[in-house]
Amino acid sequence: MPAGRLRAAYSRRRVARSALGACSWAIVLLFVLIALLGPPLVGADPARQTSDAMASIGASGHLLGTDDLGRDMLARMLYGARPLLLVAFLSTALAAVLGVAIGLVAGFFGRWIEWVLMRLMDLALAFPAMLLIILVVAAWRPGVPSLVVGIGVSLAPGLARLTRALAAREAGRDYVLAARLGGTRAPRIMVQEVLPNIAGPLLAQVVMTLSVAAGFAAGLSYLGLGIQPPTPDWGYMVQAGQEFLYTAPRLVVLPAAATLIFVVACNFAGDDLRDALDPRGTR
């Protein structure tokens, strides 16, 4: 359903109407393409060390130069997109599945079920997200699975809250009552009747959650709790490049800027999607 709605929204020129929205979507798409296709296209090995250390931008054979170990920066930048996007997308998907399921059940049934579920979410929200993620990563071991679970779980309550509010509003509508009268069971009513009617604002929030997840992923890698070397990763690259900040700022600026651009683009893309799917705007 969301896919169909998206296609419809795009074909009616509702998505990406503003220049900002269009740019944001283009950038998000570009990053996804880079992560998927970039490395094989370039063909360079991001881990291969050469004697040509600290080559500057435009050096022969190294478009973006090399780092302190003589590794090609272009290859490292392209490969570095992978872990960030992988963690961001997977953890957002986990947050969406958890948050939407919990919020939907809470909002639809109300009463004590809602109370119990939402107090649990409040409890999770009361922890600083970063601390919660570090706890999960430290208890497990740094890597993609622990990052995805940590970030996903810590971002789920926000989505659960939004879903609960939207679902509770819809649950009181007459078409839900009609479905109950028609003998439709509660799980089916939630998925078939309620969910499609709240999918718009949820989807927008999910895209925005993507930017938060990407921020966390990069931040944790920077702290050394995320992707472990030698896998190239933007967050780790910023940390490793720090000591050369004055002599070779590109080692820090390139991965930091790439992360920032992706996070901001996701945020504006979510904004654009929300505007496009807002029923008050067009219908």
Place this chain on the structure above:
Amino acid sequence: MKVQTPLMQVEKLSVEFGNKVRAVRDVDLTVYEGETLGLVGESGCGKSTLGKAMLRVIEPSSGAIRYRGLNITDLRGTVLRSTRAELQMVFQDPFGSLNPRRKVADIVAEPLLRARGADKKTARETALDLLDLVGLGREAGERRPHEFSGGQRQRIGIARALAPGPRFVVADEPVSALDVSIQAQVINLLADLTRDRELTMLFISHDLGVVRHVADRVAVMYLGEIIEIASRDAFFAAPAHPYSEALLSSVPQLSQEPRERIVLEGELPDPAAPPPGCTYHTRCRYAVDKCRTTPPPLAEVQPGRSVRCHLPLIAITERPNA
């Protein structure tokens, strides 16, 4: 007089909301097989709540609901679902009552699939037939609700209510959201279907003109209580409760002599704190001391006619002859 079998009965039914508001207070009401009972009253008097409680979509706080003699008050799960196939509802709001994301054929087929266990093909065929029956044509099935007008949407809602083959239908202000020019069409459709399918109907409305057109009997509700119940002809000839009289006097009429218009003063009292004695005494122009202290019972004043009033208007007029 033909023998009347009760189809839907409520006994001492109360519905209380979380904020101590008793929207329905100790209501006893019987709807007989094959009749259309008009339930009237102003906004907020609890008539929709009563209708929904009968169908078990709002939980009563006390009292019993009997359908064909069977106590359905505590039914749950599968039994409730199969019973409810015979109890359906037509909603007031033609926009909120249809899922905007689904095709009309799917909306109408849903109760057939769930309540009647029909297979997809049969359900779809029956749904399209029903759309044809309510005057929309089979091709309406492929479209979505927003492509239809308010009156057409009510027809879709009627088709959906008919789909599981109900015997009892609650029509909750089915035309009050529609243009006057459309109201008559939808009313007539409902009346025709009720007759053809031998449906029993609780017709909730605040429009006495409409009720007079469709109802066999009329029940008047005020602040969560039934205050008068009578056959249509007796009711419209001479209302027995002062509130009924005031309601009737507000209906425009094309008749002979100009009628006194009784303007109700004040607001409907707060249902969370109803006045002592007769709940209507704060607005009643006949109220005496007794009305302010003692709540009147719902008493039969003529065969088939009950009034909750110490000084019913018909008793007053008949007393000299008695």
